[in-house]
Amino acid sequence: MYSPKLGQTHRNFAALATLTSTSSPASHRPVTPPKPQRRSSAWAPRPPPEDIYECLEEFFPEHDLDKPVIEANSGETSPTTAEPAIPAPPEAAPPEKLRIRGKKSIRIVAEEHKELIDRMSRADPTSYSNAVRKRSTKLWGSKLEEVTTAQAKMQSGQPVPESPSAGTTFKWVRGDLIGRGTYGRVYLALNATTGEMIAVKQVAMPRTASDKNDSWQVTVVQALKMESETLKDLDHPNIVQYLGFEETPDNLSIFLEYVPGSSIGSCLLKYGKFDENVTKSFTSQILAGLEYLHSEGIPHRALKADNILVEMSGVCKISDFGISKKIDDASGGAFTAMQGTVFWMAPEVTNTQKKEYNFKSDIWSVGCVVLEMWVGIRPWMRDEAQAVMFKLYQSNLPPPVPEDVVLSELADDFRWKCLANNLEERPTSAELRMHPYLVLPPDWVFTGFK
Numbered sequence: 106m107y108s109p110k111l112g113q114t115h116r117n118f119a120a121l122a123t124l125t126s127t128s129s130p131a132s133h134r135p136v137t138p139p140k141p142q143r144r145s146s147a148w149a150p151r152p153p154p155e156d157i158y159e160c161l162e163e164f165f166p167e168h169d170l171d172k173p174v175i176e177a178n179s180g181e182t183s184p185t186t187a188e189p190a191i192p193a194p195p196e197a198a199p200p201e202k203l204r205i206r207g208k209k210s211i212r213i214v215a216e217e218h219k220e221l222i223d224r225m226s227r228a229d230p231t232s233y234s235n236a237v238r239k240r241s242t243k244l245w246g247s248k249l250e251e252v253t254t255a256q257a258k259m260q261s262g263q264p265v266p267e268s269p270s271a272g273t274t275f276k277w278v279r280g281d282l283i284g285r286g287t288y289g290r291v292y293l294a295l296n297a298t299t300g301e302m303i304a305v306k307q308v309a310m311p312r313t314a315s316d317k318n319d320s321w322q323v324t325v326v327q328a329l330k331m332e333s334e335t336l337k338d339l340d341h342p343n344i345v346q347y348l349g350f351e352e353t354p355d356n357l358s359i360f361l362e363y364v365p366g367s368s369i370g371s372c373l374l375k376y377g378k379f380d381e382n383v384t385k386s387f388t389s390q391i392l393a394g395l396e397y398l399h400s401e402g403i404p405h406r407a408l409k410a411d412n413i414l415v416e417m418s419g420v421c422k423i424s425d426f427g428i429s430k431k432i433d434d435a436s437g438g439a440f441t442a443m444q445g446t447v448f449w450m451a452p453e454v455t456n457t458q459k460k461e462y463n464f465k466s467d468i469w470s471v472g473c474v475v476l477e478m479w480v481g482i483r484p485w486m487r488d489e490a491q492a493v494m495f496k497l498y499q500s501n502l503p504p505p506v507p508e509d510v511v512l513s514e515l516a517d518d519f520r521w522k523c524l525a526n527n528l529e530e531r532p533t534s535a536e537l538r539m540h541p542y543l544v545l546p547p548d549w550v551f552t553g554f555k
């Protein structure tokens with residue numbers, strides 16, 4: 106199992122996070138790979154799945170990965186995984202103790218999936234990140250079962266009870282915390298039936314009588330459930346895919362495509378303003394994702410740099426569609442979550458009398474994110490939220506461009522189009538994608554932020 110690539114993949118991973126060493130693996134693991142290192146912070150970085158497979162125990166520390174808990178014949182095909190026709194090499198049988206009574210361990214399932222990834226990237230080095238990672242197996246309509254830490258602590262060899270239901274059952278395991286938003290925590294997770302790396306956003310369910318009277322908790326859970334249903338059929342390379350959700354007495358879990366890397370917001374914090382071509386490439390991708398969302402009749406409603414995830418390959422994915430705004434609307438504006446997005450908000454949205462939201466309001470937000478990529482800091486950098494609301498609503502002002510930032514004529518035209526007060530003058534995402542500012546040199550490829 107030790108791969109000579111380990112050092113190499115971890116060099117990439119190390120570029121993303123500062124690493125320190127960690128705990129020892131379980132004693133009965135068949136081969137002990139050299140100890141990977143990890144970040145000292147409470148949050149795990151978001152390395153590519155290829156790297157995570159190399160040191161699973163580091164990201165799923167609470168699980169016994171060698172315990173046979175997965176049906177050996179489950180999950181070998183997935184309805185949505187774009188798998189090219191590559192002949193599989195003859196399968197090496199896993200050691201007997203890892204395949205007890207027709208069951209496989211999580212490690213074996215993960216290794217089989219990693220094998221698939223390796224085969225695919227050998228066959229076509231560009232295919233994996235562009236096609237397959239996006240097409241994680243959808244879980245809608247299937248039974249979902251978390252393999253919990255409690256089950257992992259059951260006596261070794263004792264199988265986890267199977268679900269009595271017919272149809273596909275997907276087992277999944279929760280790994281490290283990778284992010285925290287207003288409405289819940291985001292964890293790395295593994296679809297233990299297919300071996301795919303996924304992300305799970307979890308929100309605690311209202312449990313006690315006082316929880317159930319707490320309109321915040323109830324509204325959040327209802328809005329997240331409705332949102333997941335609305336978004337389940339979306340499928341585009343520039344938007345984060347919703348894979349399914351599970352409701353237990355403790356948590357609402359929303360399963361998402363796992364996006365390794367970071368967000369535009371974090372990259373700006375880390376690297377400062379972007380190279381012009383990076384800005385153009387990211388803007389085109391954001392517009393492509395938005396054009397698709399809008400064509401499906403869905404406005405984003407809370408677009409900002411932190412909601413655009415960026416893979417290390419430079420692929421951008423829009424996340425967190427409209428949830429904050431819907432919760433805010435449902436509560437009559439009582440919650441404060443939207444304050445975090447005021448800086449990217451269009452004037453027509455801040456008008457509390459009209460509360461008008463339009464697909465074009467997302468275009469204003471695109472203008473603000475582009476400005477942020479040009480400048481390196483958030484729009485309205487000197488103003489607090491209330492001052493921004495006033496300037497937008499009373500004075501019809503767009504966010505200013507700092508004096509030391511010089512925009513080309515085309516860039517300035519792009520900015521004015523996005524930030525036009527008159528909705529008629531603000532183009533659609535399809536129209537903006539054609540803007541000459543976005544044209545990249547023909548041989549340009551993303552190689553980093555500078």
Ligand SMILES: Nc1ncnc2c1ncn2[C@@H]1O[C@H](COP(=O)(O)OP(=O)(O)OP(=O)(O)O)[C@@H](O)[C@H]1O
Nearest residue numbers: 283284285286287288291304345361362363364425
């Ligand atoms: N699909 C995903 N893959 C990988 N990481 C993710 C994914 N979704 C979210 N994250 C990480 O989790 C963090 C929290 O995400 P979440 O969507 O809950 O909140 P947010 O968008 O950051 O904030 P808010 O909900 O307050 O607007 C993100 O900043 C990101 O780092």
